[in-house]
Amino acid sequence: MARIELTGIQKRWGAIWGVRDVNIDIADEEFIVFLGPSGCGKTTTMRMIAGLEDPSEGEIRMDGELMNGIDARDRDVAMVFQGYALYPNMSIYENIRFPLRMRGVDKAEHDTLVRRAADLVELSDYLDRKPGALSGGQRQRAALARAIVRQPQVFLMDEPLSNLDAKLRQAMRVQIKHIQRQLRITTVYVTHDQIEAMTLADRIVIMQAGLIQQIGTPDEIYNDPANTFVAGFIGSPPMNLVEGDLQDGRFTAPGIDIAGLTLPRNGKVTLGIRPEDCTVGGHSTQLKGDVYGVEPTGDITYLTIKAGEKLIEVKADRSYRSELGVPETVAFDPARIYLFDSETGQRLR
C-alpha cells in the first residue's frame, strides 16, 4: 500500500519534451487513471513511477521515500504492459512465478501464491500452456496474474486492454476494478479510452502535451471541465463547442441565439453543450438548423444539425426519425451550458 507524490516532474530527451510539469498526489489505495491522446506524456509519467525512466527534473516519492535514481527492480511496483510482455519461453505458471523468484519470496510459498493469483483471474486451467497457445484475453489475464502475484505496493497498467475486442474489454474492465478493490492496492492506469477512465477511476488525470489539464473524479471531469480540451475529450459523442459572441448575457452564433446567461462579460466566447443536454423540437429558438444526419443505434438516436457552418451533435429520443435537410430546432438545458475563453480555452465562470 503506498501513497505516490509527483512533484514538478519533467522529462525531456534533448529538445523533445515528454512531460513538462506534472504535480500530483496519489492517495493510498486510490485508482488513478491518466487519460489523454497518444504522445501526451501519460505513459512516460507511468514509466517514471515504475523506475523505467528517470525524470529530468522533479521528485517521485512513495510513502514519503524519495524514489529518484532507484532502479525499477528495487521499487515495489508491478506493471502490466500494453503488449502483455509475457515471457514466451516460459509456461504461464512460470510467467506468474517469475516475480516471486526474482524478489526472493520463500520457495515454499510459490505454488500457493501462483495458484491464488491464477484463480483470481480465472486462469487456473491454463497454467501449463505457453503464452503463444493462449488467446488475447487469456494472455492479458496472465499478465495481470503476474502483476498481482506478489501483492506489490503499486500497480501500474499501461493501456492493458487496448489490444482486446470491445466485448472482452468491457469484461476485463470489470475484473480489473474488482481485483483492485479486493486487493486494495494503489493503482495507476494509463489509457486513451475515456470510457475506461470514467468507469475505472477514483480520480482521472487528463493530460495533453506533457501537461496536466485537469485532475478530478469522473463526475467532476464530466460535469465541470476546466477547459475546452477536457470538455471535448470526455463524453461520447464529445461536447459541442461553438464560437460566438456574448453581449449582456446573450450568446449568438450562426443559427444559435441563447439569452439569460449570467456571465458578466462581453466579447468572443466558446459555448459548450453536451449532446445529452439538448432537447429536440418544441418551440425553442435557441438553435435553428437543418438536419444533417440521423443515426439510430437502437437505444438512442444521434442527430446532427447544421447551424450556420457548424455541425451540432444531439442525442435524440430512440424513436426520432427525420429526413435530411428538414429544419429542426433544439433547446439547451440552461444549467448545462458551459462557456470558455475562445483564446485560452479556459472555462469562464
Add this chain to the structure above:
Amino acid sequence: MASQRKNSRGESLLLRYAILGAWALFCLAPVLWFLSIGLRPRTEIITPQPIYWPSFSLDAWHMIWEDWPMAKYLRNSVAAIFGSVIIDLVLAIPAAYSLARYTYRGRDDIGFYILSTRMMAPAIVAIPIFFLFRNVGLLDTVWALMLVYAAINLSFVTWIIRSYMLDIPKELEDAARTDGAGDLRILWEIIIPAILPGIITASVIAMIFAINEFLFTLLIASTPKAYTMSVALANFTGGSDGLIYNAIALVAFLAFVPVFLVVVAIQKHLSRGLTMGAVKG
C-alpha cells in the same frame, strides 16, 4: 466438383514432392558421389572409361584409420570447432546485448569495428598470428586453433545475435525489470531463450566456417598433433603415393558428417519463431 478439387490438390502435392525431391537430389548428389568414390577400390577411380556398376571396397576406409591417425584429426577438428563456438558465444552474447540495448558514446563505431575485422584478407594477419602463437607457446596446439577460429567468427556471430536481440520487444525487458530482475538475469532468463534460434543459426554458420578453415590451421598445426580434417585432406594430395582420391573423398565425407549431424539435431530450432506469443498476436 469436390472430387475434382481433391484431384488437383493431389496433383499439386505430387508436383511439390517432385520439385523438392529433385532439389534434394541436387544437393545430396555431391555427397553421395564422394561416398561412392570413397568406397571404391583405387584402381577403379582412375580408369578413364566410365564404370556404371562400381565395386565396393573398404580399402580407403581401412587406410585412413590405420595408416593415418584420422580419429585424432577428427577429435582435433571437433574440439577446435566446438571450443571456438563456445568462446564465440561467451563473448558475442554480452557484446551483442550491449550493442543492441545500451546507449553509449561510440557504440555504433564499436559495432562497425567488430564487423570490420571480417573485411580484410586473412593472409594479412597470418604472419603476425603465427608469431603471436609462437611467442605464447601455443603453436601446434588445438587451443590455438580454437582461439583462431573464434577470432575469425566472432564478428559475424556478434552481428547475427545482435540483430535477433533487436527484434525482441523492449517491453519484455521492462517487464522483467519491474518483476525484479537485474541485467544478467534478464539476459540469461529472458533474452537468451527468446533468441535461441539466432544463437543456433550463428553457431552453425560458425561451425561451417571453422571446419572449412584451412590457411590458419595449416599455419598453426605443423605436426599431426594439431591437424584437423581440413589439413589432413591435404596430406592425401602429395607424397610418394600420389593423389589418393578415394581416401580424399572419404575424409571429405567424414569432415562433412559432424556438422551435418549437428544441423539435423537442431534444425527445428533454426527456423522456429520463439518470440511468438510474447506480445500481442
